[in-house]
Structures are given as structure tokens and as C-alpha cells.
Amino acid sequence: MAKQAGEEQGLFERAEAWLRRFWRWVTTPQVILSLIMLFVMFYMVIIPLYRMLMTTFTFSESDVRYAPGAVPGDFTLFHWIRMLSSKVSTIMTFEPLLHSLTVSLGATFFAFVIGGALAWMVVRTDMPGRHTINVLATVPYIMPSWTIAMAWKVLFNNGTTGGMPGFLMYLTGTPPPDWISYGPVPIIVSSALHYYTFFFLFVSAALMSIDSSLEEAGELAGASRWRILRKITFPLVIPALLSGFIMTFSKTMGTFGGPNILGVPVRYYTMSTMLRSNTQVGAFGDGFVLAIVLILFSMTTIFLNQKIVGTRKSYETIGGRGFMAQKTKLRNWRMPLTSLVIIFQVIVAVLPLLLLILSTLMARSGDYSISNLTLAHWIGQSNEKINNGEPGVLLNPAIYRGAWNSIKLALYTAFFTALLGVILGYAIVKGRGTRLAKFVEQLAFIPYVIPGIAFGAVYISMFTKPVGPIPPLYGTFALLVVVSVAKHIPYSSRSGVSAMLQVGRELEEAAALAGANAWQRFARIIFPLTSTGFVSGFLLTFITTMRELSLIILLVTPTTAVLASMTMRYIENGNEQQANAVIIILIVLVLIGNFIISRFRGGSLKKGLGM
Amino acid sequence: MSTTITIKNLTKRFGDVVAVNNVSLTIEAGTFLTLLGPSGCGKTTLLRCIAGLEDPNEGEIYIGDKLVYSSIKGISLQPGARDLGLVFQNYALWPHMTVYKNITFALEMQKLTKAQMDERVHEALKEVQMDGYENRYPREMSGGQQQRIALARMLAYRPKVFLMDEPLSNLDARLRMDMRTELKRLHHISGATTIYVTHDQVEALTMSTNIAVMKLGVVQQLDTPDRVYHFPANLFVADFIGNPKVNLLDGTVSGQNQVKVGDFALDVETFNARGKMVVAVRPEDIAVLTEPELNAVEFTAYSVLPAGADSTIVAQRGDVEVTVKVMGISKIKMDQKIWLKFDPTSLNLYDKESGNLVTG
Ligand SMILES: Nc1ncnc2c1ncn2[C@@H]1O[C@H](COP(=O)(O)OP(=O)(O)OP(=O)(O)O)[C@@H](O)[C@H]1O
Numbered sequence: 001m002a003k004q005a006g007e008e009q010g011l012f013e014r015a016e017a018w019l020r021r022f023w024r025w026v027t028t029p030q031v032i033l034s035l036i037m038l039f040v041m042f043y044m045v046i047i048p049l050y051r052m053l054m055t056t057f058t059f060s061e062s063d064v065r066y067a068p069g070a071v072p073g074d075f076t077l078f079h080w081i082r083m084l085s086s087k088v089s090t091i092m093t094f095e096p097l098l099h100s101l102t103v104s105l106g107a108t109f110f111a112f113v114i115g116g117a118l119a120w121m122v123v124r125t126d127m128p129g130r131h132t133i134n135v136l137a138t139v140p141y142i143m144p145s146w147t148i149a150m151a152w153k154v155l156f157n158n159g160t161t162g163g164m165p166g167f168l169m170y171l172t173g174t175p176p177p178d179w180i181s182y183g184p185v186p187i188i189v190s191s192a193l194h195y196y197t198f199f200f201l202f203v204s205a206a207l208m209s210i211d212s213s214l215e216e217a218g219e220l221a222g223a224s225r226w227r228i229l230r231k232i233t234f235p236l237v238i239p240a241l242l243s244g245f246i247m248t249f250s251k252t253m254g255t256f257g258g259p260n261i262l263g264v265p266v267r268y269y270t271m272s273t274m275l276r277s278n279t280q281v282g283a284f285g286d287g288f289v290l291a292i293v294l295i296l297f298s299m300t301t302i303f304l305n306q307k308i309v310g311t312r313k314s315y316e317t318i319g320g321r322g323f324m325a326q327k328t329k330l331r332n333w334r335m336p337l338t339s340l341v342i343i344f345q346v347i348v349a350v351l352p353l354l355l356l357i358l359s360t361l362m363a364r365s366g367d368y369s370i371s372n373l374t375l376a377h378w379i380g381q382s383n384e385k386i387n388n389g390e391p392g393v394l395l396n397p398a399i400y401r402g403a404w405n406s407i408k409l410a411l412y413t414a415f416f417t418a419l420l421g422v423i424l425g426y427a428i429v430k431g432r433g434t435r436l437a438k439f440v441e442q443l444a445f446i447p448y449v450i451p452g453i454a455f456g457a458v459y460i461s462m463f464t465k466p467v468g469p470i471p472p473l474y475g476t477f478a479l480l481v482v483v484s485v486a487k488h489i490p491y492s493s494r495s496g497v498s499a500m501l502q503v504g505r506e507l508e509e510a511a512a513l514a515g516a517n518a519w520q521r522f523a524r525i526i527f528p529l530t531s532t533g534f535v536s537g538f539l540l541t542f543i544t545t546m547r548e549l550s551l552i553i554l555l556v557t558p559t560t561a562v563l564a565s566m567t568m569r570y571i572e573n574g575n576e577q578q579a580n581a582v583i584i585i586l587i588v589l590v591l592i593g594n595f596i597i598s599r600f601r602g603g604s605l606k607k608g609l610g611m
Numbered sequence: 612m613s614t615t616i617t618i619k620n621l622t623k624r625f626g627d628v629v630a631v632n633n634v635s636l637t638i639e640a641g642t643f644l645t646l647l648g649p650s651g652c653g654k655t656t657l658l659r660c661i662a663g664l665e666d667p668n669e670g671e672i673y674i675g676d677k678l679v680y681s682s683i684k685g686i687s688l689q690p691g692a693r694d695l696g697l698v699f700q701n702y703a704l705w706p707h708m709t710v711y712k713n714i715t716f717a718l719e720m721q722k723l724t725k726a727q728m729d730e731r732v733h734e735a736l737k738e739v740q741m742d743g744y745e746n747r748y749p750r751e752m753s754g755g756q757q758q759r760i761a762l763a764r765m766l767a768y769r770p771k772v773f774l775m776d777e778p779l780s781n782l783d784a785r786l787r788m789d790m791r792t793e794l795k796r797l798h799h800i801s802g803a804t805t806i807y808v809t810h811d812q813v814e815a816l817t818m819s820t821n822i823a824v825m826k827l828g829v830v831q832q833l834d835t836p837d838r839v840y841h842f843p844a845n846l847f848v849a850d851f852i853g854n855p856k857v858n859l860l861d862g863t864v865s866g867q868n869q870v871k872v873g874d875f876a877l878d879v880e881t882f883n884a885r886g887k888m889v890v891a892v893r894p895e896d897i898a899v900l901t902e903p904e905l906n907a908v909e910f911t912a913y914s915v916l917p918a919g920a921d922s923t924i925v926a927q928r929g930d931v932e933v934t935v936k937v938m939g940i941s942k943i944k945m946d947q948k949i950w951l952k953f954d955p956t957s958l959n960l961y962d963k964e965s966g967n968l969v970t971g
């Protein structure tokens with residue numbers, strides 16, 4: 001019957017019906033929001049990536065020096081050939097790539113050993129003081145990632161490349177060997193000590209979710225301990241390990257601070273530092289080739305991870321009670337092992353800070369005697385002999401400007417990230433099952449696969465010229481906000497989705513039936529029920545942005561400098577004590593932020609990492 | 612003030628699943644219609660289509676004489692514009708609002724004054740016997756109390772049509788019984804057209820004026836509870852309704868008004884059909900005798916299951932097994948010989964092939 005009526009419909013009626021349907025579709029809140037988000041992400045992610053790619057295929061003004069006859073603006077493979085198969089490609093690309101891989105794999109391995117072992121001891125043994133261990137394990141991660149690298153320098157610098165002689169050298173009188181002071185070993189160790197938190201959190205969550213009855217069943221069936229470990233425990237923990245691996249690996253691949261402090265002085269370049277040195281001299285085409293290589297590496301790893309974990313994920317749902325009947329007894333090892341763990345953690349968490357503070361209290365650098373103590377680096381007036389004449393950090397307007405910039409950047413980023421989180425969460429959750437929502441969700445994931453420094457590089461090419469209605473943003477503070485927000489999109493999408501999922505769809509439907517329009521439903525039902533999730537997301541973004549360096553290092557200018565980038569500039573200018581003072585200020589700010597968060601939600605870093 | 616609902620050729624697909632398949636229903640004003648069927652048969656989906664929470668693929672829905680959905684015309688009114696109320700299975704009370712706020716939310720949308728709202732809240736709470744709970748939060752109440760508040764929330768804004776999706780399924784047996792009584796009473800008083808979803812046949816039989824039995828998105832039978840129980844339109848409905856289950860006996864037409872089942876024949880009422888048949892007979896429609904009698908068939912008591920008010924007897928004869936329900940505690944012993952007497956008027960015949968009721 002309905003069919004017949006349809007056939008009788010005139011063309012006009014059918015067009016009208018189609019229009020009505022279309023109008024109804026585009027005016028659905030989640031569709032509007034999805035379309036807005038597509039537009040935003042297109043501008044913030046897709047176009048910049050495209051621009052960057054195009055830059056690598058185009059001659060620029062500065063290329064004329066190297067490539068005679070080059071016409072700026074012309075299409076060329078020059079950059080790719082130069083970077084991938086020319087005399088300089090070893091130095092420019094392959095050595096840094098090798099270094100990056102070495103550093104990343106090394107750091108990931110040690111982070112795995114430390115984090116995995118700690119997690120096992122905390123969850124599966126009768127080790128006392130688990131709460132303390134849990135808290136201490138998150139401390140290194142809360143601090144900026146290059147903190148330990150800076151502290152390393154205070155302790156181990158041997159003077160080979162100048163700079164402030166280290167504490168160890170002062171104590172023993174002999175300089176430590178170069179391989180301890182600089183290069184891959186200290187970079188690996190300092191990164192591993194920062195990133196082991198990932199493994200610790202992932203693995204302890206996974207171990208906690210294993211139902212020990214599975215293992216007991218294995219034991220009853222007469223399997224040996226090792227067999228149980230291999231056949232039951234490992235398969236359940238492997239997805240967590242892989243996730244930890246991916247996060248650590250891709251973060252360390254794109255990390256800038258450590259390699260810049262401990263590698264560059266001895267010309268041990270990684271992809272990130274080489275990328276920076278290219279962009280510093282204006283060789284954008286070359287630099288972007290490196291960025292793209294970096295992105296491809298990161299993408300491949302994440303893709304592989306999803307392939308592997310994707311098929312294994314089913315394991316994760318097994319058990320899930322968190323009920324642990326049996327724990328390995330440490331017996332005689334209990335106290336020694338516990339002390340060892342705590343001592344290790346305290347050293348990692350506290351010693352770097354003490355060293356950094358100590359170094360800022362020394363009048364002449366490298367002399368750690370009591371008589372040399374001074375507060376000049378903190379509150380001294382401008383003095384030609386110290387820090388190129390800059391006053392103590394607490395009297396230095398540049399530092400205050402940097403601190404204010406840091407806070408401002410963090411606030412703006414946190415605000416816009418939370419806002420995008422609300423929008424993305426609503427659009428994706430309400431649109432579940434539609435292609436549009438799926439597309440939005442996938443697009444929102446892209447920044448995740450782009451390492452921080454490469455993401456920064458993407459934006460150089462984007463905003464040197466106006467794009468559509470947007471004026472050129474290069475060198476502005478707004479650009480820093482844009483890049484930080486864009487990089488956070490995957491996290492805001494994830495936390496937005498999980499917050500929205502907390503609100504059953506019936507709650508909104510009941511309001512719709514009561515006659516509330518979309519805005520009323522959002523303001524009166526959805527927002528009140530999700531706001532705590534967004535507030536904690538806001539706070540978390542706030543502190544992660546404060547200590548972000550790799551992402552913005554290519555984009556800051558002296559006027560937009562934030563504390564994080566100032567530490568780098570001071571180091572590069574040879575004012576290490578000043579740099580150390582600045583990072584302490586940054587750490588204090590971050591710790592305050594963190595304290596507020598833990599007040600706010602009982603101190604769970606885990607939730608915020610979206611694990 | 613009550614309203615007729617007309618559904619024409621309604622179809623709703625989720626990918627390949629046809630959740631509602633070309634359903635046409637007319638729900639007369641003031642009816643208490645129950646949608647009954649096994650899990651996944653599309654009851655909720657049909658209800659949500661009517662409410663406007665789901666966009667159907669094809670068909671038309673009228674509420675009163677208002678066209679609220681038409682695929683051909685491209686019309687689909689917002690849920691809020693359809694003038695109906697829905698009680699959700701999980702209540703869907705807003706957890707951050709007090710009972711008072713939960714109820715007045717819709718009233719605010721209707722721009723009632725404070726005094727009017729107070730009045731309505733008071734009235735609605737009284738109706739569900741929850742007065743005095745205005746300032747409680749949902750989490751401070753038991754499941755049954757939340758259920759009542761959900762009901763009050765709907766009553767307070769006086770929709771023309773009440774929709775309820777398994778509103779009692781989260782309650783314990785006792786509360787469920789009480790609430791059935793209340794709901795039926797409520798419908799009696801308000802007279803509002805009500806569509807009620809359940810997969811509990813007792814609920815459907817006890818409360819409805821009409822039952823629509825669904826299977827795989829298709830309405831199998833729309834009838835009064837009495838007719839659905841005594842004259843199921845097909846084998847699915849016959850099998851679905853009744854506890855203990857109806858006896859379905861394979862048979863063949865063997866003569867004038869006679870069907871042969873196993874090695875005995877059953878007399879049936881006048882009909883005209885031939886070939887393979889299924890005879891359906893309700894366990895309580897069979898009489899159990901301890902002595903032979905004319906037209907009674909000899910069986911052996913395979914198992915006897917007394918249950919206080921009634922007893923269930925499972926009887927066997929060759930391959931034929933029949934379940935019988937008798938009042939009180941049965942004195943019959945296991946393995947005892949018994950004679951079953953079938954009443955021709957209470958037998959239903961179904962075509963073996965199509966599964967449809969064969970009528971005289
Ligand atoms: N949002 C959806 N997406 C995909 N399939 C759905 C969706 N909602 C329902 N279905 C499918 O449609 C069919 C009918 O579902 P519906 O919820 O209407 O069943 P129901 O009769 O209410 O069952 P129950 O008694 O279990 O509540 C099922 O096969 C179900 O899997």
C-alpha cells in the first residue's frame with residue numbers, strides 16, 4: 001500500500017519529501033556537531049599535513065643556494081633525493097634515524113623492565129607499602145620529560161663540551177667518561193626513568209584484571225609455574241605490554257628535550273634534534289622530509305600494535321574481577337626487595353630535583369663547596385659575571401612573562417580541549433553506528449600517530465601564509481594554542497566519549513519526550529552529568545601542556561616563549577644554572593597543578609591518561 | 612481525551628536486521644495494548660518508533676489524527692511534539708535532580724507556573740502513593756520507589772498516550788504483582804491509550820485489553836487476551852502463551868471431524884481440511900480419569916508434579932506425551948494407568964505446513 005502511494009507521488013512531492021528528510025538530518029544535533037568537527041579537524045590537521053607534504057615537493061627561496069637553477073615554487077623531488085639518497089643523507093637522515101631508533105628502543109626496553117617488574121611486585125607479591133610505590137611511580141612522569149636529563153648533566157658532566165662541571169667530577173676529581181656524560185646511554189636512561197610510569201600503569205592494570213582462578217585452574221591441572229606464566233599470565237598481559245611499548249616508543253621517537261641536552265653537544269643527533277636544526281636554518285623542505293619519515297615510523301608502529309592487540313584484545317575481558325586470591329610470597333626477600341624498590345624510586349623522583357636545586361645555589365658553576373653557596377641565581381640583581389647579566393630568576397621579568405605564557409597556554413589549551421571533548425563526545429556517542437560518527441572518530445585519532453615535534457613542524461608550513469579566513473599565525477601565541485589543542489584532539493575525543501557513555505541514552509531521550517530541545521537537553525541533563533569528567537580532563541590537559549616541549553619548540557619566538565622552551569634556550573646559551581632554576585619553577589607549577597587534580601579526583605593519573 | 616494510534620506498514624531496519632517488519636496496527640482510543648513476544652522480536656523498537664526516538668525506514672504513524680511520521684512525505688515529528696510519555700525499563704530518572712525536579716522538568720517546558728507545578732507534582736505523587744518524597748534523589752530510593760516516580764513523572768505532564776517498556780522487569784516478584792494492580796487501576800482511571808511492552812505473558816494476559824504477539828518484527832496476532840489464549844492464530848502464538856506449555860500433537864485427518872494422533876483418534880469440531888495437522892490442547896483443558904470411560908484414552912502417568920494449588924501430570928502413550936494440569940494435589944501415582952478425556956471444543960487444529968489455525 002505504501003509503495004503504491006509512493007508511485008502516485010509527483011516529482012514535486014518527492015523532492016519536497018527528500019528536502020524535509022535532508023533538513024531533518026542536518027539539523028540533528030549530533031550531525032551538526034559532527035560536521036563542525038570535521039571542518040575544524042580539516043583545518044587543524046588535514047590541511048597542515050597536506051601543506052607540509054607539498055613543501056617537501058616544492059623549491060623554496062633558500063634552496064637556490066644548493067640547487068642552481070631552482071625556481072622557487074616549482075615542483076621538485078630535490079628534498080627527498082637530498083635527504084634519502086645523496087652524500088649528506090647519511091648525516092642528515094639515516095644517522096639520526098638510527099640514533100632515534102636506538103634511543104627509543106633502549107628507553108622502551110628499560111622502561112619495560114623497570115615498570116613491568118615494579119608492577120608485578122606491587123600486584124602479584126606480598127610486598128608491603130604498595131600505596132607508596134604507586135604514588136612514587138607516577139612522580140617522574142609528572143615532571144617534564146627532560147628533567148632527569150638536566151639533572152644528569154649536573155651530576156655527570158665531564159666538561160668535554162664545556163658547560164658546568166658535574167657534581168661527581170667535583171667530588172672525585174676525575175671527569176666521568178664521555179659515554180656516561182653524553183650520547184645514547186644517558187639519553188636512554190633518563191627517558192626510561194621518565195617513561196617507566198606507562199608500563200607500570202598498563203601492566204599493573206592488566207595484572208589486576210587477571211582472575212587468579214584461571215591460574216589456579218592451571219595449577220590444579222598440574223601445570224608448572226613457568227608453564228602457567230607462559231600459557232596463562234603472559235597472553236593476558238601482552239596487550240598491556242604492547243600498549244605500553246607503543247606509547248613509550250612513539251613518545252621517545254619524537255622527544256626533543258633529552259636528546260637536545262645530552263646528544264647535541266656531542267653531535268649525537270636524533271630525528272627530532274636534526275629536524276630542529278634544519279628548521280632553524282630555514283631548510284623547511286629538508287626538515288619536513290624528516291618529519292614525514294618520523295610520522296611514518298610512528299604510524300607503522302601504532303598500526304602494528306592495533307593489528308596485534310586488536311586480535312588479542314578478547315583476552316582482556318577474561319576475568320576482570322580484580323579479585324586476587326594468591327600472591328607470590330617473597331619470604332626472606334620481602335624486606336630487602338622492598339627497601340631496594342623504595343630507594344630506587346626515591347632516587348629517581350627526588351635526587352634529580354635536589355641536584356637541580358643544588359646547582360642553582362652555586363655562585364661559580366662546578367664548585368659545590370659550602371662557601372660557594374649563593375642565592376644570586378634566584379634573587380640576585382643583574383651581574384655581568386652571572387648569566388650574561390640577567391638578574392636572578394625571581395627578579396627577571398622575562399621569567400615571569402614565560403611563566404605567565406605557560407599558564408596562559410595551558411589554560412587556553414585545557415579550555416578548548418575540554419570544549420572539543422564535549423562536542424566530539426556527544427557527536428560520536430550519539431551518532432554511534434553511523435558512518436559520519438565513525439569518520440569523525442577516526443579523524444580525531446590522527447594527531448595521535450604524529451610525534452610531537454613533527455606535529456609542531458606541520459604547523460610551520462601551515463601558518464606562515466594565510467589559510468582561508470585565518471591570518472598567518474606564525475610567531476603568534478595563538479599558534480601555540482592551536483597546535484596544543486590540535487595535538488590533544490585524540491585525548492579529548494577519547495575522554496569525551498567515555499564521559500558521554502556514562503550518561504545512558506535514555507536520560508536524554510526522557511528529556512526529549514518531555515519536550516526539551518537539544519540545547520535544553522544538553523544544558524540541563526548531559527552537561528551536569530558529565531561535567532566532572534570534563535573538569536578533570538581540563539586539569540590534566542592543563543598540566544600536560546605546561547610541561548610540553550617537543551610540540552612547541554619549533555614554533556616559539558622570544559615573545560611567546562614559555563618556561564619549557566626557556567629552559568632550552570638558556571641551556572643553549574650556556575646559562576645552565578638559570579635553566580635549572582627555570583625548570584624548578586616549572587616543576588613547582590606542575591606539582592601545584594597535580595596537587596589540585598589529586599584533590600579533585602583522588603589522585604588517579606591513570607584515568608587521565610585514558611588507560 | 613484519549614487518542615487512537617494508527618500504524619501503517621511500518622518497517623525499521625538495523626543494517627540487515629529487520630527489527631520491525633511491515634507492521635500495521637490500529638490501537639483504538641483508551642486501549643491498553645500489550646506488545647508481547649520473545650527477546651529481540653522488535654517490541655522495543657516498535658515502541659521507540661512510535662515515540663520518535665527511532666527513525667523508521669518506511670511507513671506511517673498517526674497519533675490521533677496527527678501524522679507524526681511518514682516516510683513518503685519525509686515527515687517525522689520530534690518526540691517532544693508527539694504528546695506522549697514513556698516509562699523506560701531502567702526508569703531513566705535524572706540522577707542529579709530531586710524527585711520534584713524530575714517531575715517538574717517537563718512542566719517547565721510547558722511553561723506552567725510554580726503553583727501549577729506544585730499542584731501537579733502533588734497530584735502525581737499521590738497517584739503513585741509517593742507523596743512526601745519530593746526532595747529525595749533517585750539514588751536514595753528503592754527500585755520500586757524509583758519505578759513509581761518514573762510513572763509519576765510521566766503522569767504529571769499529562770501526555771495523551773502512555774508508552775511503557777517493560778517497566779516492571781527490574782522489580783522483584785512481589786513488587787511486580789503490586790505494581791500490576793496499580794498500573795491497571797491507573798489505566799482504568801485515566802483511560803489513556805497505553806502501549807505496554809513485555810515478554811511476560813502473565814503480565815500481558817492480566818493487564819491488557821488487547822495483545823499484539825510479535826515474532827521477528829512481525830505481528831502474529833492482535834486480539835483480546837481471551838482470544839489470544841484460547842484461539843491462538845498460529846502455532847507460534849499457541850506455543851508462546853500458556854504455562855505449562857500447550858500440548859502440540861502431530862496428527863492426520865482420518866475422517867469426518869476426526870484426527871488420528873499416534874494410535875488413537877480425537878474427535879474435533881466441524882472443520883474442512885485434510886492432510887497433516889497439529890492438534891493443540893491446553894493442559895488444563897484435559898480431564899484425568901482413573902477409570903476407563905467412553906472416548907477417554909488410556910495413558911500411563913510418567914511423572915506427577917504437585918504444586919499446591921494445582922498439579923502437573925505428564926502422561927505417555929507410545930510416542931505421544933501429554934501434559935495435563937489438574938486442580939489441587941493429585942492423588943495419582945507415577946506409572947499408574949489413567950484415562951484422558953479431550954473436549955472437542957477446546958482443541959485447536961493447525962495446518963502442519965503453514966502453522967496457521969484451521970477454522971470450521
Ligand atoms: N540500535 C540498534 N542497532 C542495531 N540493532 C538493533 C538496535 N536496536 C535493536 N536492534 C536489533 O533489532 C532487533 C529487535 O530489537 P528490540 O530491542 O526491539 O527487541 P525487543 O523485542 O525489545 O527485545 P527484548 O525483549 O530483549 O527487549 C534485535 O535483533 C536487535 O538486535
Ligand SMILES: [Mg+2]
Pocket residue numbers: 654655656
Ligand atoms: Mg526491549
